[in-house]
Amino acid sequence: SNACVFVLDSVAFAPHRALRVSEWGVDWCAFSPYKTFGPHCGCLFGSQTAFETVRAFGPNHEFVNPKAHAYKFEPGGVAHETSAGLVGMGKYLRVLSGASNAISDDVGYREEETDFFAAVRGDKKKPSCSLVSGGYDAFYANLVSDCVPSREDVLVAFERVALLEEKPQSKLLSILESLDKRGLIKLFGPKRKTQAPRAREAAEDRVPTFAFVPAVSKTRTVSEPSVARVVAACRGDRHKVAIRSGSMYAVRLCEDLGLDPNEGVVRCSLAHYNTVEEVARLEKALEEVFR
Numbered sequence: 001s002n003a004c005v006f007v008l009d010s011v012a013f014a015p016h017r018a019l020r021v022s023e024w025g026v027d028w029c030a031f032s033p034y035k036t037f038g039p040h041c042g043c044l045f046g047s048q049t050a051f052e053t054v055r056a057f058g059p060n061h062e063f064v065n066p067k068a069h070a071y072k073f074e075p076g077g078v079a080h081e082t083s084a085g086l087v088g089m090g091k092y093l094r095v096l097s098g099a100s101n102a103i104s105d106d107v108g109y110r111e112e113e114t115d116f117f118a119a120v121r122g123d124k125k126k127p128s129c130s131l132v133s134g135g136y137d138a139f140y141a142n143l144v145s146d147c148v149p150s151r152e153d154v155l156v157a158f159e160r161v162a163l164l165e166e167k168p169q170s171k172l173l174s175i176l177e178s179l180d181k182r183g184l185i186k187l188f189g190p191k192r193k194t195q196a197p198r199a200r201e202a203a204e205d206r207v208p209t210f211a212f213v214p215a216v217s218k219t220r221t222v223s224e225p226s227v228a229r230v231v232a233a234c235r236g237d238r239h240k241v242a243i244r245s246g247s248m249y250a251v252r253l254c255e256d257l258g259l260d261p262n263e264g265v266v267r268c269s270l271a272h273y274n275t276v277e278e279v280a281r282l283e284k285a286l287e288e289v290f291r
Contacts, residue, residue, distance in 0.1 A: 005050070011035055015271055016165065016207035018158040021045050037092050039085030044073070091147040096157035096272075099149070164272035169208035171279045172270060175286065176210055184290045185212045188257070188265065208270035211248075213259065214290075225289050227263050239285035241278070243268045 010019055010031040021029045027050040034040045046054075051069045058064070058072030066072050149157070173191065180187040188211045214225045225233075227245045234241045246264040247254045254261040268282065 012209055013207065016158070016161060016209075018155050019045075021047075033086060033089055036089060038089030039082045041079065041082045041086075087147045090149050093149040093157045094146060094153050096160050097149065097153040098156065098160075099146075099153045161272040165208050165270060165274075168270050168274050168276050168279050169206075171276050172208065172210060172268065172282070173206070175279070175283045176212060176268075179286065179290060180212070183215050185214055185266075187212045210268045211265040212268075213265050227266050230266050230286070230289050233289045234282060234285040239281055241282045241285055243282070 005028070006026040007028040008021075008024065008026045008030070010029055012035075013019070014031040014035045015037075019029065019031070026045075027047050029045040031043055032040060033043055046069070055066040055069060055072060058066060058069075059075045060072050064072050176185065176187050177191060179185045190206045213227055214230060216224070231243055231245045233239070234243050243266060245266050247261040248264065248267060251261040254264055259265065270279070
């Protein structure tokens, strides 16, 4: 219906796939750039039509021209330190895409990255940087230049993100599926694995953010692990794996699932810089909790 306004919260999707608001046809789309390797601030997309319907209500001064959409909705002066962080985010996306040579060619790279740039950019040279082997001194030394990614840079960067996430995601999904099949946890969400991270259809598949709760028997005992106990065991000094629990602001979803939002779920999230070895540490922690 033309009366419907589509508002999309992309905060959990943005770290893993490129946002395609023009293709999705949404009116509004919001996320925080800290999810895309930048600073803590808010980011709001609005279509031209969407802004026209609300432009008179922007919180900035009444003398600010409502047609200046971004200015009208900026509540005060720009936080310059945050803006500097956005510049760094642009640089990082260019590094991810292979468009920037900020990091030395002699830095190591993951095996699955070898042919990535040859396939995507027609460039047969090896990746110019590794996300797991250092090289960040050179990254920051060149921060003042080469910081504005093109749309192509962004798309290629997130294709690489999907590639780097694939193996750790697959391993973590197998671990959690095994616990689910053994009746030890209840895993929420789709259980498909992303088979083709560069394919457009991959955007419709699961990204590596997982939520589960310990299975509860009809006669729950004190010894059965709770959400809080699972998180405490994994985060403790023995394993030091940073997972967390709670409703993640999805209070109504927790209620619809029959969960207490105050307890929520166990959430395990991966990013492109996580490794299979780190997932193995989480596996060991979970096996100890549920044995």
